[in-house]
Amino acid sequence: xxxxxxxxxxxxxxxxxxxxxxxxxxxxxxxxxxxxxxxxxxxxxxxxxxxxxxxxxxxxxxxxxxxxxxxxxxxxxxxxxxxxxxxxxxxxxxxxxxxxxxxxxxxxxxxxxxxxxxxxxxxxxxxxxxxxxxxxxxxxxxxxxxxxxxxxxxxxxxxxxxxxxxxxxxxxxxxxxxxxxxxxxxxxxxxxxxxxxxxxxxxxxxxxxxxxxxxxxxxxxxxxxxxxxxxxxxxxxxxxxxxxxxxxxxxxxxxxxxxxxxxxxxxxxxxxxxxxxxxxxxxxxxxxxxxxxxxxxxxxxxxxxxxxxxxxxxxxxxxxxxxxxxxxxxxxxxxxxxxxxxxxxxxxxxxxxxxxxxxxxxxxxxxx
Amino acid sequence: xxxxxxxxxxxxxxxxxxxxxxxxxxxxxxxxxxxxxxxxxxxxxxxxxxxxxxxxxxxxxxxxxxxxxxxxxxxxxxxxxxxxxxxxxxxxxxxxxxxxxxx
Numbered sequence: 001x002x003x004x005x006x007x008x009x010x011x012x013x014x015x016x017x018x019x020x021x022x023x024x025x026x027x028x029x030x031x032x033x034x035x036x037x038x039x040x041x042x043x044x045x046x047x048x049x050x051x052x053x054x055x056x057x058x059x060x061x062x063x064x065x066x067x068x069x070x071x072x073x074x075x076x077x078x079x080x081x082x083x084x085x086x087x088x089x090x091x092x093x094x095x096x097x098x099x100x101x102x103x104x105x106x107x108x109x110x111x112x113x114x115x116x117x118x119x120x121x122x123x124x125x126x127x128x129x130x131x132x133x134x135x136x137x138x139x140x141x142x143x144x145x146x147x148x149x150x151x152x153x154x155x156x157x158x159x160x161x162x163x164x165x166x167x168x169x170x171x172x173x174x175x176x177x178x179x180x181x182x183x184x185x186x187x188x189x190x191x192x193x194x195x196x197x198x199x200x201x202x203x204x205x206x207x208x209x210x211x212x213x214x215x216x217x218x219x220x221x222x223x224x225x226x227x228x229x230x231x232x233x234x235x236x237x238x239x240x241x242x243x244x245x246x247x248x249x250x251x252x253x254x255x256x257x258x259x260x261x262x263x264x265x266x267x268x269x270x271x272x273x274x275x276x277x278x279x280x281x282x283x284x285x286x287x288x289x290x291x292x293x294x295x296x297x298x299x300x301x302x303x304x305x306x307x308x309x310x311x312x313x314x315x316x317x318x319x320x321x322x323x324x325x326x327x328x329x330x331x332x333x334x335x336x337x338x339x340x341x342x343x344x345x346x347x348x349x350x351x352x353x354x355x356x357x358x359x360x361x362x363x364x365x366x367x368x
Numbered sequence: 369x370x371x372x373x374x375x376x377x378x379x380x381x382x383x384x385x386x387x388x389x390x391x392x393x394x395x396x397x398x399x400x401x402x403x404x405x406x407x408x409x410x411x412x413x414x415x416x417x418x419x420x421x422x423x424x425x426x427x428x429x430x431x432x433x434x435x436x437x438x439x440x441x442x443x444x445x446x447x448x449x450x451x452x453x454x455x456x457x458x459x460x461x462x463x464x465x466x467x468x469x470x471x
Contacts, residue, residue, distance in 0.1 A: 002384060053383040055393045055400075081381050081395045106395060 003052035003292050006263040008276055011073060012036045012062035013268035017089050019113075020125045021155055021183035021196040024062065027337075029279035030187070031269045039069040041270065043076040045286040050080035052292050056108065058085045060276070062268060065092035071100055078106050086110045091130055093137030098144035109147040112138045114178075115155070117164035124157040125196065138173070150178040154226060156195065159202045162209045170217055177219075180210060181226035185348055186277065186337050198227070200359045207231035211366035219368050225331070231362050234351045237326040238361055247325035254343060255308040256328035260301060264291075274304055277333025278342065307332065307343050317345055321352045373422075374446050374455045376414040384408065392454060401452070406431075410442060411449075416458050420446055 010029060014036065015022075024030055049057065057077055064070060064086050077084045083106045090112035101107045114134055116122030122131035141148040152158075152165055169178045182203075183189045183196045198206060206227035214221040214228060223229040240248065260274040270286045272294065273279045283301060284294045295301070312318040312329055317339075321327075329335070330349035332342045339347060347353060355361075381393040388405040403411060409430065413423045424439045435441070449455040 002386060005383070050381075053381050053393075055381055055383065055395065078395075081379060083395050083398055108398065 001262060001295075003295055004054055004262060004264045006056045006058065007049060007054055008058040008060060008263060008265040009042070010061050010266065010268040010276070011042060011059050011064055011070075012067050014066050015061060015063040015089070016066060016091060017063070017127050017130055019089070019127070019188070020192045021153060021187075021189035023184060023186040023189060023277070025188050026191060027187035027279060029267055029273075029276055031267050031271065031279070036067065036268065037270050039072045039076070041287060042073050045266075045270075046076045046080040046082070048287070048291050049082060052295075054082060056083045056085070058087060060087040063089055063092065065097065070097075074101070074104060078104050082106070083108050088137070089113050089126065089130065089134060090137030091133035093140050095140045095144065098140040098146050101141070101146045102144045107146055109149040110141050111149040111151050111179075112141070113153060114138065114150045114165075114169065115153050116158050117161055117168035121158040121161045121165075125153075125155055148175075150175055152178060152180045154180060154182040154198065154206050156198060156202060159198060159206050162206065162213065166213045166217060166221060170220055175220075177222055180221060180223045180228050182206065184225075184331075184334060186333065190337065200354065200357045203227055203230075203354070204360055204362075208362045208366065211362050215366060215368050230349065232367070234354075234361055235364055235367065237323050237351055239364075240326045241322050245326075250308070251328055252312055252325045253308055254310045254312070254329040254332070254345065256330040256346070256349075257332060258305075258308070260304045264295065274301055275333060277331060278304075278336065280336070281342075304332070304342070310343055312345055315345060317347070317350075323351050327351070371419055372457050373416050373419050374414045374450070374457055375416040376411060376449075377454050377456060380454050382408070382411060394452075394454065399452075401454070407445065410445060414446070414449075414455055 013030065018025065059073070065088055067073065074084065085108045088110060101110065112134055114122065115125065116131060119131040122134070123129065138148055138150065150169055154162070158165065169175045182198055185193065185197065189196050207230065210221060210223070210228040211231050221228065265273045265276045265279065266286055267273060267279055272283045272286060272289070273281050274283065281300055283298050312324045312327060318324050327345070329345035331346050334346040334348050335344045336342045379395065381395065383391040383393060388408065390403045390408045392401040392403060392411070406427070409427060410423055413426060418426070420443045421439060424442050427438060428434045446455060
């Protein structure tokens with residue numbers, strides 16, 4: 001691509017919650033310099049995104065709805081011919097704001113985090129009262145016709161509530177679908193790992209339960225990462241190994257995630273990075289560095305794009321692993337936080353490691 | 369002979385790629401349309417100053433082996449863009465009233 005198609009922007013570093021597994025706080029993305037950048041800076045940057053033919057921005061943070069000038073920022077997105085999505089904890093969304101979002105006709109979705117079917121499992125990690133307020137925000141979006149996408153982050157306190165969560169979101173609330181992930185080893189989650197991160201037993205339970213629920217609800221439970229995605233990918237890899245299949249296309253090397261081929265991220269301090277999960281890699285600064293030039297020519301970005309040519313067989317971590325021909329090495333952000341290097345397979349998503357630690361794969365009959 | 373001079377909807381985003389193909393993106397609907405290099409060439413001349421014949425003439429100046437029926441293809445292409453709201457025409461609105469764009 002000549003220019004990025006999408007840009008993920010932390011428009012604030014402030015948040016009204018401190019969720020125990022937030023990937024943002026205490027990561028390199030937790031950078032606000034002298035506080036939030038003024039709206040004028042973002043509006044000027046949106047003009048550059050317009051000239052670069054960027055079609056979508058994702059506004060995140062921190063909590064985007066904390067910004068008093070959010071409407072001005074969103075109007076800037078609209079005036080610059082883009083669509084937008086917002087990632088939020090949902091607790092600050094009013095009917096008035098939801099009506100405004102709907103009026104723009106440019107909102108792809110607002111993603112609200114709901115982690116439980118009852119306050120206990122949600123509030124355990126996000127703080128007392130946050131479940132009720134998140135639900136109010138979610139309902140405000142739905143009342144006003146804004147597409148609301150719910151993301152459930154799976155952790156130790158809600159892994160036993162997955163059936164309840166699915167019933168609550170899909171039946172009681174009536175969502176068409178929802179997405180799942182698990183607390184990843186970044187930011188505050190690393191600090192609170194003992195309290196938050198799934199154990200091997202938890203992962204087994206989460207994979208089996210989510211596969212069963214996904215089948216029961218006709219695929220209305222989705223995942224790009226986390227236990228549900230891992231269950232599907234790992235079962236496929238195990239089948240390939242057992243059948244002695246030839247190497248899969250785009251596997252056997254560090255091909256995991258190619259977000260930096262189509263998108264960029266910007267931290268709340270205006271620093272441009274390849275991805276919110278790689279916010280320690282500073283590529284430049286908005287309104288100072290030319291975005292199109294940076295996109296095409298920055299050495300670090302181009303090096304990331306080349307990591308897909310690095311074979312997994314090069315790494316001692318992968319030595320002797322039968323899954324190598326079917327493995328992508330997974331998220332480079334997690335590789336960096338766990339292994340200390342971007343160009344390394346992520347230990348967190350390693351099937352061989354999971355099995356060696358006592359993990360087991362779910363029954364194939366649970367697949368949709 | 370065509371006298372109408374089409375104008376690309378200024379809201380539509382043209383995303384050009386390295387292979388000279390491109391995407392037209394309509395931010396109001398989220399719809400995207402693929403353009404081949406000839407489509408991109410035509411799109412860039414939808415500026416209210418060129419009618420389809422002018423555009424095809426320019427194409428013949430720039431490219432070899434342009435088919436005889438290129439004019440008909442160009443008109444159909446522009447009509448399809450118009451149908452999808454990607455192109456309009458400048459119209460006279462009477463003395464003192466300025467001009468408007470009809471899609």
